[in-house]
Amino acid sequence: MSGIFLSSIALILVLHYHKKMEDRYIIGISVLVIVLGFIALWKREKDRKRDLEGSKTEFVSLISHQLRTPPSTIKWYAEMLLREDKGVLTEDQKKYVRQIATSSQQMITLTNALLNVSRLELQSFAIEPEEVDTTKIVKQLLVTYQQQILDKKLQVHESYEENLPLLTTDPKFLTIALQNLLINAITFTPENGQITLSVTKEGKDKIHIKIIDTGCGIPKDQQSQIFTKLFRASNARMIDRKGNGLGLYIAKSIITTMGGKISCESEENKGTTFSLVLPRLGLHKRREGSRLD
Amino acid sequence: MDAAKKKVLLIEDDEAMLDALYDTFSGVGFNVYKTRDGKEGLSSAFSEKPDVVILDLLMPKMDGTVLMERLREDDWGKEVPVIVLTNVNPEKNDILDGVITYKPAYYLVKSDVSLETIVSKVKELLGIQD
Numbered sequence: 001m002s003g004i005f006l007s008s009i010a011l012i013l014v015l016h017y018h019k020k021m022e023d024r025y026i027i028g029i030s031v032l033v034i035v036l037g038f039i040a041l042w043k044r045e046k047d048r049k050r051d052l053e054g055s056k057t058e059f060v061s062l063i064s065h066q067l068r069t070p071p072s073t074i075k076w077y078a079e080m081l082l083r084e085d086k087g088v089l090t091e092d093q094k095k096y097v098r099q100i101a102t103s104s105q106q107m108i109t110l111t112n113a114l115l116n117v118s119r120l121e122l123q124s125f126a127i128e129p130e131e132v133d134t135t136k137i138v139k140q141l142l143v144t145y146q147q148q149i150l151d152k153k154l155q156v157h158e159s160y161e162e163n164l165p166l167l168t169t170d171p172k173f174l175t176i177a178l179q180n181l182l183i184n185a186i187t188f189t190p191e192n193g194q195i196t197l198s199v200t201k202e203g204k205d206k207i208h209i210k211i212i213d214t215g216c217g218i219p220k221d222q223q224s225q226i227f228t229k230l231f232r233a234s235n236a237r238m239i240d241r242k243g244n245g246l247g248l249y250i251a252k253s254i255i256t257t258m259g260g261k262i263s264c265e266s267e268e269n270k271g272t273t274f275s276l277v278l279p280r281l282g283l284h285k286r287r288e289g290s291r292l293d
Numbered sequence: 294m295d296a297a298k299k300k301v302l303l304i305e306d307d308e309a310m311l312d313a314l315y316d317t318f319s320g321v322g323f324n325v326y327k328t329r330d331g332k333e334g335l336s337s338a339f340s341e342k343p344d345v346v347i348l349d350l351l352m353p354k355m356d357g358t359v360l361m362e363r364l365r366e367d368d369w370g371k372e373v374p375v376i377v378l379t380n381v382n383p384e385k386n387d388i389l390d391g392v393i394t395y396k397p398a399y400y401l402v403k404s405d406v407s408l409e410t411i412v413s414k415v416k417e418l419l420g421i422q423d
Contacts, residue, residue: 069310072404073309077313108404
């Protein structure tokens with residue numbers, strides 16, 4: 001508003017004093033005034049959009065805080081009951097309390113997934129790139145999910161090429177993407193099945209990660225939809241009723257943001273291979289709320 | 294080294310979560326102090342001088358980031374280990390700035406962490422072995 005106001009005042013003054021000035025000066029000043037007015041308008045619109053995005057980001061952040069708090073509380077109290085500090089539980093009571101804890105954890109997982117989707121779509125992730133050892137991240141994830149792997153007696157095969165280049169990326173981004181793929185491999189591979197993880201070089205400047213399982217696979221007529229938000233293959237819904245259909249969408253969004261590519265090959269009842277190709281220099285530093293572009 | 298000689302200050306405005314933390318830390322032998330807002334929390338920190346402060350971020354009267362700023366201005370306060378325990382993601386600019394500037398020992402998201410893990414982090418900070 002102030003830019004337009006000042007530009008208008010300048011134009012009025014020019015018109016008032018024009019009799020004392022040469023034509024070319026009048027034209028020049030008039031054009032300058034008009035340009036300044038447009039710049040002011042453009043800046044105002046840019047600021048308005050930035051403030052709006054900031055508000056959306058703030059809203060999502062506060063809502064996620066509000067949504068996470070009740071199930072966190074439920075989870076903690078379930079944990080205290082199972083500790084039996086305040087009295088011994090019967091086996092049935094323990095079973096009920098564990099179900100309470102499991103259901104609240106599902107709520108938390110869903111909230112976190114929705115938050116990630118929202119942040120990806122608003123491009124509001126803060127990005128803090130650093131030099132990342134991809135092999136280390138894969139190995140850390142296997143440690144994190146070690147118990148789930150043991151519970152299903154899955155055989156895990158690992159293959160890591162030597163002297164891999166470090167990726168310039170935000171490790172939390174990469175971890176979220178790989179985590180979603182590994183969780184799927186574990187969930188949809190039956191007991192005694194196999195999961196293979198490999199990390200290799202691709203050309204001079206890229207890393208190729210593969211996650212291969214011997215799970216239920218994806219029906220051919222549904223493979224084109226698997227990266228769609230909330231999509232769940234028909235056989236997946238039978239095996240895991242609690243999934244939220246966001247994991248692959250999140251993984252693909254992250255990999256794309258990193259400048260990489262993700263693809264899938266699958267055969268029903270035989271297994272699935274997810275391939276990720278990531279460029280060495282993938283991400284630039286970005287503060288939360290600012291757009292990547 | 295023994296939990297019974299160590300003081301933990303809990304600063305958390307959610308009553309149910311505060312009680313859960315209080316019962317848990319008392320149960321394993323810590324001397325526990327609790328407050329429900331940032332202003333009272335800061336005052337308790339300076340009067341009780343706990344061995345560790347567990348601090349929520351979004352609180353009435355004074356939020357956790359401002360509290361850390363005031364704490365770190367003090368000679369004792371700049372050294373006391375602080376664990377931030379919150380459900381806010383650590384990516385909001387003001388929170389990220391606070392984490393970088395005031396250096397909490399841990400940033401834990403309540404929904405992702407068990408009570409047992411919080412206790413083990415405190416024990417680790419204070420050199421207490423099981």
